[in-house]
Amino acid sequence: MGSEFHQLHFLLVPLMSQSHIIPLTDFAKLLVQHGLIVSIITTPLNTIRHKAAIDHLVQAGLKIQMIPLQFPSQDVGLPQGCENMDALTSMELAKDFFVASEMLHVPLEKLIGELEPKPNCIISTNALPWTQRVAQKFNIPRYVFETISCFTLLCSGIMSRANVLDDMVSDSDPILVPDIPHKIEFTKAQLPESTRKTSSDDIQGIIDQIKQAQKLARGTLANTYDELEPFYVEGLRKERENVWCIGPVSLCNKEFSEKSNRGSKASIDEHFCIKWLDSMKPNSVIYACFGSLCHISFPQLKEIGLGLEECKFPFIWIIRGHNYSAEIEKWLSEERFQERVEGRGLIIPGWAPQVLILSHPSVGGFLTHCGWNSTLEGVSAGVPMITWPMFSEQFYNENFIINVLEIGVRIGVKVRMKSAEEEAMVKRDSVKKAIEKVMGEGEEAKRRRERARKLGKKAVEAMEEGGSSYKNITLLIQDVVQQDILGRELSSS
Ligand code: UDP
Secondary structure: OOOOOOOOEEEEEOOOOHHHHHHHHHHHHHHHHOOOEEEEEEOHHHHHHHHHHHHHHHHOOOOEEEEEOOOOOHHHOOOOOOOOHHHOOOHHHHHHHHHHHHOOHHHHHHHHHHOOOOOOEEEEEOOOOOHHHHHHHOOOOEEEEEOOOHHHHHHHHHHHHOOHHHHOOOOOOOEEOOOOOOOOEEOHHHOOHHHOOOOOHHHHHHHHHHHHHHHHOOEEEEOOOOOOOHHHHHHHHHHOOOEEEOOOHHHHOOOHHHHHOOOOOOOOOHHHHHHHHHOOOOOOEEEEEOOOOOOOOHHHHHHHHHHHHHHOOOEEEEEOHHHOOHHHHHHHHHOOHHHHOOOOEEEEEOOOOHHHHHOOOOEEEEEEOOOHHHHHHHHHOOOOEEEOOOOOOHHHHHHHHHHHHOOEEEOOOOOOOOOOOOOOOOOHHHHHHHHHHHHOOOHHHHHHHHHHHHHHHHHHHHHOOOOHHHHHHHHHHHHHHHHHHHHHHHHHO
16 A cells, blocks of 8 residues: 555544444545545544544554544533434434534534644535535535445436426335336335425425535545446436545455454454354354344334244344343343244344454345445345345335345335334244245345355455555545645645
8 A cells, every 4th residue: 555645634524323434434444554644523422432443543553543522412402422323212303413413513623723734635424514614614625425325326316306206196106216227116105305305394404405515525435336336336427526436445344353343342242253153054144233223113123033033044133222122131031032042043232243244154144224334244245135124215225235236135115114113014924034035045046145246256356456446545535636736726826
């Protein structure tokens, strides 16, 4: 890796959500490996969570730091300590969280004024449009880091412009996305707020600001790779200038310690976890995890557990801390679930070392909620998926996995999950059947596995020296250098 850029200082600002902080921290790592100085802006509690990953890089002599700014959660009525979207008890509070995030512009501007060396650019995730103003104030370029695929960006753009929602009379009418080579259909009930005409004024306001700021940004960084979605990358390049695909960024984690420290401290001893996986046959284990934000009710969790039990494959099942209620704990022990699956089922309540698990050869299938990071991590590991989209843009990702990449099986949900859902939307039988289809020995299952394996190999190649994403990171750095020269010339003339 080069060290010719050693004086360049990149400022990275993620939205305080695991699905933004984690990939931006991975990306920061890739940048420092190119010889840059990188500062990541976050809050005190998030700094503690990600400390191990940063310390690891600092110890290796790389110039990286995480700078905490006080998050004004209480000023907007959020509880003290609510510094990450995974601490929100309901998605209704997301609006307040965005307001608090925007209030960070004051301490951020103060910080930039004091930082040495002066930052040469801001790279911030799409959900922080106000960072565009901050960049302009300091006369440095801002690049948007997209945490979703080019497929989703392009399709949602087409859907908004074509006013297809006006043609949708009911929530369940399927509508075909026009002008793309794949047959992709959605119903209104599956679409995220950003493409639904029913968005509330508050949400609409944020979406409009994101779009405006994106138009003013110098470029777009997409956490994907050119070879994964060539039509959609090209399509986005026709709509936006300077689109660089720089992922999958999770592949920067090569060592055991890097994979186990990623995102948070794992709720399981990683060595035990690997030993457990080592004791299983290759491609035999199902890994079930639903990201960092989902709220899953007790009845639904029970159906997931029973589906995993009935399918007879070994499994690792992550129950997110917020969903791990006294009720579920009681069920696991008193109704002897844990005892019944002893030796073949590993339950992790809390945070799992996802990339470490997915990259183990014993994992043969990923039951996922289709968050973009998880989707891409599944692709990178070459693992076929069982798709269970819940909210946000996850139905786009499901369509991408099933109809574009053809490496998955749907669990069969038709509508977005409501946060206070008490009924189980998906019954144990659907869980079992979808898993058996993915893990099966039929021709279709074998072809799916082979396609997934090839995509995983291409992902690794894209990130290697000379690969497409590696080259795109170099192009981004060169662009920052050019912008810096241009800025100096302008200020001296
Ligand atoms: N993740 C993890 N362990 C967990 C849960 C999640 O490492 O127990 C990571 C996962 O690898 C991914 C991120 O958290 O990088 C979740 O992002 P995604 O976009 O998949 O979903 P979201 O959390 O936004 O729903």
